[in-house]
Amino acid sequence: MAAAQLSSAPLPYAPPMASPGYGKRSVLGQPPCRAGDFAHLPTREASVAAHIDRLPEGAAIDAKTLARELPAYGQQAVRSALTVLSEAGHLRRVRENAGVGCTRWVFRTYFSRVSHDDLWWARFLSGEVTDVAGPLPPTPVPAPDVHPEPRPAAAARARGGPSPATVMSPAPATSPGPTPRPVTRRPRSEAYDVLASLGRTDPRMTLSAVECAGLEELAGRWLERGATAPQLVLALTAGLPQQVHSPAALARSRLTAKLPPEPLAATAVLLPQRLMECTDCGTPGSPEALPGGLCRICRGGPEGREPDGIGAEEVRARVALLRAIRREGYERSRT
Template structure:
């Protein structure tokens, strides 16, 4: 008789999974372990199945309960909702409101998912931008292995863009042919031009335009021009950090990451709320949330 044990590997969806509105939906958390068949073997069967299903979805896929229930044949909306709560407490996902756009004035709803279970400290650091999450050891880039040859000879390193631009001066104008030693000596000055936003083509033009009829020392002339015509340092424009407000995975009430351990608020975790004040709990949370939105938009 054939083995009929259930599998946690989800079937491929019959139709393409719906995408959320632009900017919304699934977002993959950084520094995850590589995909493997037993990535969710520590979870119960239902949660393992849905976690594997979500893991295969692309970023931007719709993550609402109704869509997830309709996209796979095994579990309905109530089961999916319960499974998402379990995946949240297990450290695999968090629901977040986040600012996007150059002015950081638009708010979107996203679900961050990771196949690598994370604790509350990691999620807090990631969502608040306090520190960069640590890269997993097996995710670090590995050095390339040398290729064995009968007569191994190390390949010369590729020239830097600054060195290549200096070496190209003689092609642009034969009066500015530089030796290898001169290119190496001037490489640092040329690299500073590129660091300040100049292109290699602009650098070559600046060093070859308006030359005298005869150039007796192209290296000295290049050094003079590299120093005298050095472009100004461009003004720094720091990238604004997005504002993130976590939501309870179960009920959607907003709150700070430290107030939602496991991605759940106190009532949804099963902790006893203050007597006869369940409505006040939700009202206070939402009041703080909308006050924060107003401060951000000011």
């Protein structure tokens, strides 16, 4: 009976996920979700955008899958809504290689809760922009008080009376002696500490303070070139002879002869190659060639004209002319 009740319980909804590496990708640093995030969009587009925003990373957000999840809209309506969202700056479809030096390409749709222009998307795809949130405003610094409160001693002197310090503190019975000058010591470097610890690792390499100071510069070069403190200790204490007569001379010889090479210059971080796609037809191109995420054909021309410059009225006129020519030829063939 309990098993039957458990089997009849409804399972939690799990949205369809795309193949690993594909599907939805949210841009970083988005602000928290609010009620009016998509109020500037039409009703259909706002509904589709809110649904995509709730989906997890890697979810399938193609037109066919979204149409199955949104019964109110068909595939064509969802495809038109995605086009509007691309023009509004909320999403871009991108194909990029799976990694640096990899020949496998994946297809992803980057979604942003905040709309952005074409320049921002171009910078985002090139790796210049990694965060939507802008810099934090500077912390306001309180203005200094123009009229500060007078100190008690100054106020007493202004009134002509004795200062509170004179009244409260009695005169010392005897004059104090000379104040000792504080001794300032130079902070010890990491290289000096490593040299000073050699005697604890191997008593044969015990160095004095003067010898540590003389070898400090040579040991510092090792640390500058990437050597760690244990590696430096091992280089100075490994393979010692039975008796060491001059630890400082042996340490200087090893620090000079075994100095590691300079590290290679830091190479620039290679980002995966990305190529934007048209949101409607999937034609690849650069961000400059796909304003609004749409190619020239899907974007169309001004005033509803087709890309080749022929308007709707001219198309209907040409079709009517072709029909008239065909009708005339048919009548001539009958006579």
